[in-house]
Amino acid sequence: MRDVRRANRASLLTDLFHGGRQSRQELGDTTALSQASVSNLIGEMIEEGLVEEAGLVGSDGGRPRALLRVAPGYxxxxxxxxxxxxxxxxxxxxxxxxxxxxxxxxxxxxxxxxxxxxxxxxxxxxxxxxxxxxxxxxxxxxxxxxxxxxxxxxxxxxxxxxxxxxxxxxxxxxxxxxxxxxxxxxxxxxxxxxxVGQAEMWFGAGRGARHAVIVMVGTGVGAAVVVDGRSYRGAHSNAGEWGHTTLVYDGDVCRCGAKGCLEAYIGSGKVIARLAEVTGQEPDPKLLNRVLAAQGELDEGVAEVIRQTVGYLGAGIAGLVNLFSPERIVLGGPAGLPLGERFLSDIRDAAARNALRHPYSRTRIDLCQLGPDxxxxxxxxxxxxxxxxxxxxxxxxxxxxxxxxxxxxxxxxxxx
The missing domain is CATH 3.30.420.40 (ATPase, nucleotide binding domain)
Known part of the structure; x- marks a missing residue:
C-alpha cells in the first residue's frame, strides 16, 4: 500500500510540476486517479507544505475551483x-x-x-x-x-x-x-x-518530445540521448560519449588519446587552435565567439575553418539521426550554440547530406533554449x-x- 501511495503521489506531483497550475478535477483527469484519491493525497501534500493553492478558476455554474501548484519555497x-x-x-x-x-x-x-x-x-x-x-x-x-x-x-x-x-x-x-x-x-x-539534456527536456527546446538527443559542443563534446521519455544511460552509464565516436579513421589526435574522434574536429579547443593559426592571433578561449560575433563576411582562412567545422558537426549529427531516429536534435553548449545561431541552416544542410533521407525527414534540429552554460x-x-x-x-x-x-x-x- 505504501508503494501504491508513493506512486500516486509521484504521479500528482510530477503532473503539477511539469503541467503548471491545475485544479483537483484536472489532476484527476490527467493522472486517471479517482477524485477521492486526488483529494486525500493533495490534502496530505498541502499539510506538508509541498503543494499550495495558487488562485481560483471558474467552473460551469458552480463554485470557483482552487488551482494548485508545487510550493516554490518548500x-x-x-x-x-x-x-x-x-x-x-x-x-x-x-x-x-x-x-x-x-x-x-x-x-x-x-x-x-x-x-x-x-x-x-x-x-x-x-x-x-x-x-x-x-x-x-x-x-x-x-x-x-x-x-x-x-x-x-x-x-x-x-x-x-x-x-x-x-x-x-x-x-x-x-x-x-x-x-x-x-x-x-x-x-x-x-x-x-x-x-543539461534533462533541463532542456523539462523547460527548453526538448519539451514535448519523447525521443530526442541534446548535444553539447564546448571544449568537450557530449550528448544526452532520450528514448521514449527516459534518459538512455547504457549498461555502464557510458551512453552519450558522442564526442569520442570516430569521424575520421586514423585522423587527428583527440584529448582522450584516440585518433579521429569527433571532438578532435569540433571541440572548441581544436577549432580555436585552427583559427589562431589562420589569423595569427593567440589561441584565446574567446576567439571563436569573437569570430562568430563579427559583422560582415569572414576572411577566407577563417571562413574555411568555420566551413569545415560546420561540415563535421553536421556529419556527426547525421550519425545520431541514423542511429537513434529522434524526433528532435537540440544543439547547445559554449561553442555549439553560437555556431548554431549563425550557421544553423548550414549545419542542417550538412546533416541532410550525410543522413539517410527518411529518418532525417522526420527529425527537427533546434537550438538549446537555456543558454550555452x-x-x-x-x-x-x-x-x-x-x-x-x-x-x-x-x-x-x-x-x-x-x-x-x-x-x-x-x-x-x-x-x-
Missing amino acids: GYVAGADVGESRVTVELYDLAMSRLGFAQFPLESGSGAGAGADPESAAEKLLEGLDAVVAEAGIEKSEVLGFGVGVAGVVDQSGEAPVVHSQTTGWDGVPLGRMLRDGTDVPIFVENGAKA AVAMGAATLPIARLLADGGLPVTAGAAPMSRAAHRRSLSRGRP
Whole structure:
C-alpha cells in the first residue's frame, strides 16, 4: 500500500510540476486517479507544505475551483558545473527561480593534459554550496539536494558516484564520497551533457518530445540521448560519449588519446587552435565567439575553418539521426550554440547530406533554449527528479503525513 501511495503521489506531483497550475478535477483527469484519491493525497501534500493553492478558476455554474501548484519555497536545490578551469554553483527554489550564484577558479592537476585537481574541485564545490545558501538567506537543512555536472562517465552502480574522464585525467575519482564527507546535503553527480539534456527536456527546446538527443559542443563534446521519455544511460552509464565516436579513421589526435574522434574536429579547443593559426592571433578561449560575433563576411582562412567545422558537426549529427531516429536534435553548449545561431541552416544542410533521407525527414534540429552554460541549472534538476519520483516522501516514510519542517528535514536526509 505504501508503494501504491508513493506512486500516486509521484504521479500528482510530477503532473503539477511539469503541467503548471491545475485544479483537483484536472489532476484527476490527467493522472486517471479517482477524485477521492486526488483529494486525500493533495490534502496530505498541502499539510506538508509541498503543494499550495495558487488562485481560483471558474467552473460551469458552480463554485470557483482552487488551482494548485508545487510550493516554490518548500525546499531549495543547488546545482554545479565543474569545468576545466572553474566551478559554478547556483541555488534555485522549486519554481526554478535562481536565488544564488557563486563561481571559483580551479587549480589544475599534475601531468600533461590534466584537468582540474579533484580535491580542489570538491573543496570549491562545498565552498560554493555554502556561498549560495548564505546569499539566499536560507538554512542548509532546507536544501533538498546538490546536483553536480562533470565531464566524462559517472558510474552510479556503487554507494556513491565515481567519475571516469580520460580527457581531464579523472580516473575513478570518488567525487560523490568526497562531497558527502563534507556536507549533510544529499549529493547527485551526473555527466554535464545529461544534466543539461534533462533541463532542456523539462523547460527548453526538448519539451514535448519523447525521443530526442541534446548535444553539447564546448571544449568537450557530449550528448544526452532520450528514448521514449527516459534518459538512455547504457549498461555502464557510458551512453552519450558522442564526442569520442570516430569521424575520421586514423585522423587527428583527440584529448582522450584516440585518433579521429569527433571532438578532435569540433571541440572548441581544436577549432580555436585552427583559427589562431589562420589569423595569427593567440589561441584565446574567446576567439571563436569573437569570430562568430563579427559583422560582415569572414576572411577566407577563417571562413574555411568555420566551413569545415560546420561540415563535421553536421556529419556527426547525421550519425545520431541514423542511429537513434529522434524526433528532435537540440544543439547547445559554449561553442555549439553560437555556431548554431549563425550557421544553423548550414549545419542542417550538412546533416541532410550525410543522413539517410527518411529518418532525417522526420527529425527537427533546434537550438538549446537555456543558454550555452546551463550545466549548473541542469544539475539542479537532479534532486528535483528524485523528489518527484518519490512523490515527495522520504525513503523511510510511513503512511502518516508529517509537519512541513519535519517532512522536509527527513526528505533532505534521504540518499539517491
